[in-house]
Amino acid sequence: MSNSDFTRTLGSGIHPGFDRGKALFTRIHLDLLLVILLLVLCLAGLLILYTGSGRDTHMLVRQAVHMGIGLLGMGLAAQLPPRFYQMIAPWAYLLALVALISVLIAGVGAKGAQRWLALPGLPRFQPSELVKLILPLTVAWYMARRPVPPHITDLLKASGLIVIPTILILKQPDLGTSLLISASGLLVLFFAGMAWKLIGSLIAIVSACAPLMWFFVMHDYQKQRVLTFLNPESDPLGSGWNIIQSKTAIGSGGIEGKGFMQGTQSQLEFLPESHTDFIIAVLAEELGLIGVLLLLVLYFLIIFRCLVLSSRSETLFGRLLAGSLSVTFFIYVFVNIGMVSGILPVVGVPLPLVSYGGTSVVSLMTAFGLIMSMAIHQKR
Amino acid sequence: MWEHSFRDKSAEVKLFRSRAAILGLIIFALLGVLVWRMAYLQITLYEKYQNLSENNRIKIQPLPPKRGLIYDRNGELLAENVPSYSLTLVPERVRNMEDTLNFIDDMIGISERDREQLERRLELRRRPYEPVVLRHQLTEVEIAKVMVNRVYLPGVDVEAQLVRHYPQGETFAHVLGYVGRINQREQNHLDTDIDTKRRYSATQYIGKQGIEKRYESDLHGEPGYQKVETNARGRILRVLEQSDPTPGQDLTLHLDSRLQRLAQQQLANHRGALVAIEVKTGGILSLYSNPGFDPNLFVTGISHTDYNALRDNPDLPLFDRAIRGRYPPASTLKPFIGIGVTDLGVTSWSRTIFDTGSFMLENSSRVYRDWKRQGHGEVNLERAIVESCDVYFYDAAVRAGIDKLDPFLAQFGFGQNLAIDVDNAFSGLLPGREWKRKHYKASWYAGDTVNLGIGQGYMQVTPLQLATATALMANRGKWVAPRLLSAHSGQHEAIDESEAQDIKLNNEDNWDHMFEAMRKVISSPHGTARVLQKHLEFSIAGKTGTAQVVGIKQDEEYDSDALRERLRDHALFIAFAPVEDPQIAIAVVVENGESAGRTAAPIAQSVINLYLSGSTGE
Numbered sequence: 002m003s004n005s006d007f008t009r010t011l012g013s014g015i016h017p018g019f020d021r022g023k024a025l026f027t028r029i030h031l032d033l034l035l036v037i038l039l040l041v042l043c044l045a046g047l048l049i050l051y052t053g054s055g056r057d058t059h060m061l062v063r064q065a066v067h068m069g070i071g072l073l074g075m076g077l078a079a080q081l082p083p084r085f086y087q088m089i090a091p092w093a094y095l096l097a098l099v100a101l102i103s104v105l106i107a108g109v110g111a112k113g114a115q116r117w118l119a120l121p122g123l124p125r126f127q128p129s130e131l132v133k134l135i136l137p138l139t140v141a142w143y144m145a146r147r148p149v150p151p152h153i154t155d156l157l158k159a160s161g162l163i164v165i166p167t168i169l170i171l172k173q174p175d176l177g178t179s180l181l182i183s184a185s186g187l188l189v190l191f192f193a194g195m196a197w198k199l200i201g202s203l204i205a206i207v208s209a210c211a212p213l214m215w216f217f218v219m220h221d222y223q224k225q226r227v228l229t230f231l232n233p234e235s236d237p238l239g240s241g242w243n244i245i246q247s248k249t250a251i252g253s254g255g256i257e258g259k260g261f262m263q264g265t266q267s268q269l270e271f272l273p274e275s276h277t278d279f280i281i282a283v284l285a286e287e288l289g290l291i292g293v294l295l296l297l298v299l300y301f302l303i304i305f306r307c308l309v310l311s312s313r314s315e316t317l318f319g320r321l322l323a324g325s326l327s328v329t330f331f332i333y334v335f336v337n338i339g340m341v342s343g344i345l346p347v348v349g350v351p352l353p354l355v356s357y358g359g360t361s362v363v364s365l366m367t368a369f370g371l372i373m374s375m376a377i378h379q380k381r
Numbered sequence: 382m383w384e385h386s387f388r389d390k391s392a393e394v395k396l397f398r399s400r401a402a403i404l405g406l407i408i409f410a411l412l413g414v415l416v417w418r419m420a421y422l423q424i425t426l427y428e429k430y431q432n433l434s435e436n437n438r439i440k441i442q443p444l445p446p447k448r449g450l451i452y453d454r455n456g457e458l459l460a461e462n463v464p465s466y467s468l469t470l471v472p473e474r475v476r477n478m479e480d481t482l483n484f485i486d487d488m489i490g491i492s493e494r495d496r497e498q499l500e501r502r503l504e505l506r507r508r509p510y511e512p513v514v515l516r517h518q519l520t521e522v523e524i525a526k527v528m529v530n531r532v533y534l535p536g537v538d539v540e541a542q543l544v545r546h547y548p549q550g551e552t553f554a555h556v557l558g559y560v561g562r563i564n565q566r567e568q569n570h571l572d573t574d575i576d577t578k579r580r581y582s583a584t585q586y587i588g589k590q591g592i593e594k595r596y597e598s599d600l601h602g603e604p605g606y607q608k609v610e611t612n613a614r615g616r617i618l619r620v621l622e623q624s625d626p627t628p629g630q631d632l633t634l635h636l637d638s639r640l641q642r643l644a645q646q647q648l649a650n651h652r653g654a655l656v657a658i659e660v661k662t663g664g665i666l667s668l669y670s671n672p673g674f675d676p677n678l679f680v681t682g683i684s685h686t687d688y689n690a691l692r693d694n695p696d697l698p699l700f701d702r703a704i705r706g707r708y709p710p711a712s713t714l715k716p717f718i719g720i721g722v723t724d725l726g727v728t729s730w731s732r733t734i735f736d737t738g739s740f741m742l743e744n745s746s747r748v749y750r751d752w753k754r755q756g757h758g759e760v761n762l763e764r765a766i767v768e769s770c771d772v773y774f775y776d777a778a779v780r781a782g783i784d785k786l787d788p789f790l791a792q793f794g795f796g797q798n799l800a801i802d803v804d805n806a807f808s809g810l811l812p813g814r815e816w817k818r819k820h821y822k823a824s825w826y827a828g829d830t831v832n833l834g835i836g837q838g839y840m841q842v843t844p845l846q847l848a849t850a851t852a853l854m855a856n857r858g859k860w861v862a863p864r865l866l867s868a869h870s871g872q873h874e875a876i877d878e879s880e881a882q883d884i885k886l887n888n889e890d891n892w893d894h895m896f897e898a899m900r901k902v903i904s905s906p907h908g909t910a911r912v913l914q915k916h917l918e919f920s921i922a923g924k925t926g927t928a929q930v931v932g933i934k935q936d937e938e939y940d941s942d943a944l945r946e947r948l949r950d951h952a953l954f955i956a957f958a959p960v961e962d963p964q965i966a967i968a969v970v971v972e973n974g975e976s977a978g979r980t981a982a983p984i985a986q987s988v989i990n991l992y993l994s995g996s997t998g999e
Binding site: 149150188191192194246248249250251252253254255256265266269270271285286289290293294297300301304305308311312317320321324328331335338339342343344 | 412612
């Protein structure tokens with residue numbers, strides 16, 4: 002492997018103090034390097050949020066609280082052994098299906114989509130967020146019980162596990178999340194060693210089905226988003242506004258940017274959703290290409306570290322789950338930045354740990370906790 | 382789970398690592414795609430987006446000029462600009478539109494019409510975060526209520542602008558006219574010329590009627606410009622550069638508010654009009670039509686209810702009788718015919734006729750009656766004016782003939798609109814052979830001349846024309862065209878010589894004779910306006926007129942009591958004073974006023990008295 006030197010550097014301490022800290026962290030089932038990288042990302046996220054929200058300190062504090070809760074969730078998730086997750090996987094899956102069905106029957110939401118579940122005594126939450134963790138967990142649980150590389154029958158059964166929640170979420174309707182969730186399940190199959198021939202056929206089938214989706218699955222507003230993506234100038238004040246303004250923000254930032262909190266597109270409110278989905282445009286405008294590159298490097302390091310940790314997991318279950326969660330994290334990053342910069346259609350995907358939003362922050366941090374649990378718990 | 386232990390563990394890990402490495406490479410490649418995309422936007426297209434973002438942020442805004450003010454001759458303000466406040470909504474910021482509207486409704490009230498208009502405006506294409514007007518003309522109390530509750534009303538704001546206001550309301554409604562929002566047709570017209578398009582780029586209102594329309598280009602002013610930094614909602618954050626607008630010119634009119642108000646008071650219970658002209662300058666002192674309307678209603682857009690009420694009112698308040706009312710001049714024409722027939726040598730001041738109460742043309746059986754059934758007996762021209770003898774004028778007109786009368790009367794401005802700056806005035810109708818052939822395809826009969834002799838028949842005049850002719854008479858034929866405008870921005874307009882020719886009489890003494898005859902209309906015990914003697918402060922020369930509304934058939938008894946009020950005769954009166962050195966000429970028409978001496982003449986007298994007794998103010 003060409004990058005094995007780099008792996009060694011990232012994987013081993015180079016400083017005695019760092020070694021001691023690392024040992025301490027290992028005892029509480031955390032990976033020091035990943036935690037540091039995540040803390041840096043959180044801090045950067047808070048700074049970008051501060052300027053992206055128009056210096057809204059209330060929002061900043063709330064997001065910091067979300068991150069605190071997320072870190073707690075991460076720590077907690079890391080303490081539980083992989084065996085525990087393996088044990089609860091099927092039950093969690095059933096619970097998730099019940100929640101998804103309840104959303105369709107009694108969910109609440111806005112703009113024609115039912116995504117939220119309001120249970121008495123619990124804060125309002127989106128069951129689909131839970132599924133983002135539960136689906137890879139369940140598929141990993143299933144595949145870990147099967148021989149490796151998997152037989153086609155096992156893959157088909159696993160696909161069934163993926164398809165059911167995907168369709169339920171598609172019905173809400175939430176095309177973006179359903180695609181991301183099915184991707185997280187498919188990644189498990191990929192890591193499990195799905196044959197290349199099968200992967201090739203799957204890609205062929207999906208490409209063939211795409212036009213059918215247009216006619217039978219997609220809602221008008223979803224089609225509109227795709228049309229706008231293809232030609233935003235067709236409706237510059239309507240649905241094209243967001244993407245035109247975000248590209249303007251990014252492009253006008255240039256290499257060095259207009260300066261922190263000096264972005265005219267974001268500070269003068271031309272850029273919509275500048276604290277949530279479109280926040281990368283704020284960074285690109287104010288800190289330029291340099292800022293974007295730094296953030297991308299940070300994301301790359303995190304994902305790379307996660308993949309390293311995944312491969313260190315002692316169990317197949319752990320490797321499959323951690324690997325899938327790591328790559329899913331990258332997909333979020335890619336889809337969000339791709340959408341804001343205009344190479345992908347607009348789907349509601351936040352930029353991980355930078356966009357404002359409690360559910361997303363907590364579920365992402367919990368996922369990192371899971372990855373660390375898989376990697377660091379020793380088999381007894 | 383124990384089955385795992387039987388597996389080839391190292392092979393599993395190897396498989397996972399190779400798959401992870403492949404995905405790692407893909408991830409690396411995709412990150413490369415993102416970097417390429419960002420670099421493409423931020424380096425290759427940098428200038429394009431830099432421009433777009435600057436154009437977003439920086440706007441060149443035209444600033445509307447302040448419209449010129451309008452004053453009367455005494456410096457009293459007739460039209461001003463006052464701040465008006467509108468309630469606006471930014472729909473994107475309003476959390477719950479229905480609740481917000483209900484809250485505002487409870488607080489200051491919104492009409493169904495406001496709601497409908499809001500819905501219509503919301504459906505129109507607009508930029509996100511652009512404010513939409515919900516209500517115009519907030520009172521101070523309403524503004525205070527909105528401001529106090531603003532915390533509960535995100536997206537709701539109050540915006541100020543200057544709007545036209547007419548402090549004297551109805552009194553000057555017709556003559557001043559009003560401004561209103563520029564409509565689509567006017568906008569298209571303004572857009573045809575690059576210069577007017579530029580001048581009106583920030584303007585919302587334009588003169589629609591009267592002086593406001595006539596002097597629109599003077600009142601409007603020149604727009605200024607500012608370079609501003611705005612946010613996405615168009616809210617101005619900083620002014621980067623500014624050039625101030627040039628306000629429009631202030632206008633001073635010849636109109637006299639005191640006379641105008643008195644005319645309004647005096648005509649209060651009538652339909653009618655009054656026009657008074659300063660003889661020496663041609664300045665129009667008063668131009669009033671009753672009933673009027675409140676011009677302020679039209680400025681920000683009149684409601685349907687208000688407009689329908691005005692339109693459907695049988696008294697036609699929107700109709701400017703002073704310049705567009707068409708009345709037969711009736712006996713008020715007699716002095717002009719009288720001057721004509723003497724000067725043409727058809728008759729003389731000493732010649733008499735014997736009036737038996739009726740007049741017949743040769744070879745015709747038709748009988749033309751005098752208003753006095755038994756006739757006036759032996760009458761000369763002076764007595765014919767004083768007592769308004771019809772038969773004398775039947776006879777005189779026929780003697781002169783239409784071919785001589787017609788051009789003579791035209792010299793007094795009948796059949797034309799000669800006022801310099803009263804647009805939209807009806808030109809009146811001076812009938813003649815040519816005119817009759819064109820409009821009736823018939824030749825002019827001697828009987829038509831008979832009718833013309835007493836100002837009946839085809840002839841039509843407006844009160845403005847009557848006053849103009851009277852002023853010309855008072856000025857002994859020297860033309861000073863009537864005008865409203867006295868000064869632009871304090872600079873007095875030169876009295877330009879009008880195109881109309883002065884009237885040169887063969888014998889100038891005829892003016893004096895006619896002045897004397899018209900004075901006796903008031904001072905003689907037989908004068909038709911002798912009622913004015915009671916309040917006579919200044920010597921007045923005048924002439925009454927009674928215009929028939931329906932034709933009275935021959936031998937039919939004229940019984941005014943039996944006729945409905947609206948079929949009663951119109952009462953007309955023209956006058957000038959003082960006779961020795963005429964300063965003011967006036968014409969009054971009271972529709973269905975029946976008796977000119979009792980209704981129209983006292984109104985004219987009160988205006989004359991006020992003008993002559995204190996021309997320097999109250």
